[in-house]
Amino acid sequence: MSAADDGVQQTADMTTPLNLDANPLFADFGVRMAGVGLDLFIVMFITEVVPVNVIEAIGLTVTDRRPINLAVFLLYCSVFWSSPLRATPAQLLFGMRVVDEMGERLSLGRAVVRGVLLIGLFAAAMTILGIPSTPYLGVVALVGYSLLFLAALTPNRQAGHDLLVHSLVVNKTALKSRERLAQLREHVSDSDPVSRKQRRPSVKSIVENMIVLVIPVIVLLVFAQVGHDRNLRSRIGYAVGEVAMLKIAVEEYYAYYTRWPTKEGELGVATRVNYPDGGYYELEDDGVIRIRFTVKSALKKGSIVVSPTVEEDRITWECHADGDFAKKHLIAGCRE
Secondary structure, eight states: OOHHHHHHHHHHHHHTGGGSOSGGGBOOHHHHHHHHHHHHHHHHHHHHTSOHHHHHHTTOOTTOOHHHHHHHHHHHHHHHHHSTTOSOHHHHHTTEEEEETTSOBOOHHHHHHHHHHHHHHHHHHGGGGGTTTOTTHHHHHHHHHHHHHGGGTSTTOOOHHHHHHTEEEEEGGGGSSHHHHHHHHHHHOSSOHHHHHHTSOOHHHHHHHHHHHHHHHHHHHHHHHHHHHHHHHHHHHHHHHHTHHHHHHHHHHHHHHSSOOSSGGGGTSOSEEEETTTEEEEEOGGGOEEEEESSOHHHHTEEEEEEEEEETTEEEEEEEEEESOOGGGSOGGGOO
């Protein structure tokens, strides 16, 4: 074999590791999201079985579980990431490991910071549920989803929180041997242009990951809108139900005096009555009862008018909306 052939062979040997696909080193975006979802489910299960006396012992009410969920999730992730396992139970199940950019175990401090950032990103992403009632939250949700989706776009599959703490989520096979660990470090390094080019995600993988992300986003938006509409209809129905006693008082007054009361004082009731679900009702001329809302911007734009009519010595009540109400939010008896 000639010297030239030796040189070619050496060059091929030196570049062979670079020709290996980098993707198997890093956890797939969809698998990462599935792992986080399963971890959240595990944490929710843990917090639901915490005895009531334990909750009360730390000064929290039984219904105040959000701080408990966040604290347990942070502790859960931080301890597992910084442990010899280098992964939460869900990540172990899906064959993932969380390490630093050298493939080493995270310190507890870095794991805590990573956990705080991850919670922040998911909290921002979940504001998508508030978009139907507060549209500007869409900007917050977009930022959260964008920083999470970086895991499908960046060369080393790092999401926003990974970039800030210099962590990686790799497949367990990336740490199986010294050769694979060396390959991981080589791909993470920015020093070699060939390696850097190989680490760029393909258009196909980006599209596939976008589908993985978009489907649950659409489902969440639909769920949020349905829940929002149901909540508004429930509030209107509750408010209409709250005036039942006042309607009876108006009917009795008319039956006795054959005229409508002109003010609440004639009925022996307050001028304005607040009801628990966020609003109030008041009596107007001709026995008309007007219901107003003090919560939910979509309800503050108008009012519900409940008016009596005498038909053959019998009083009937009609209900209609006054103002900018979406028809779909009105209960059946108040639709014109």
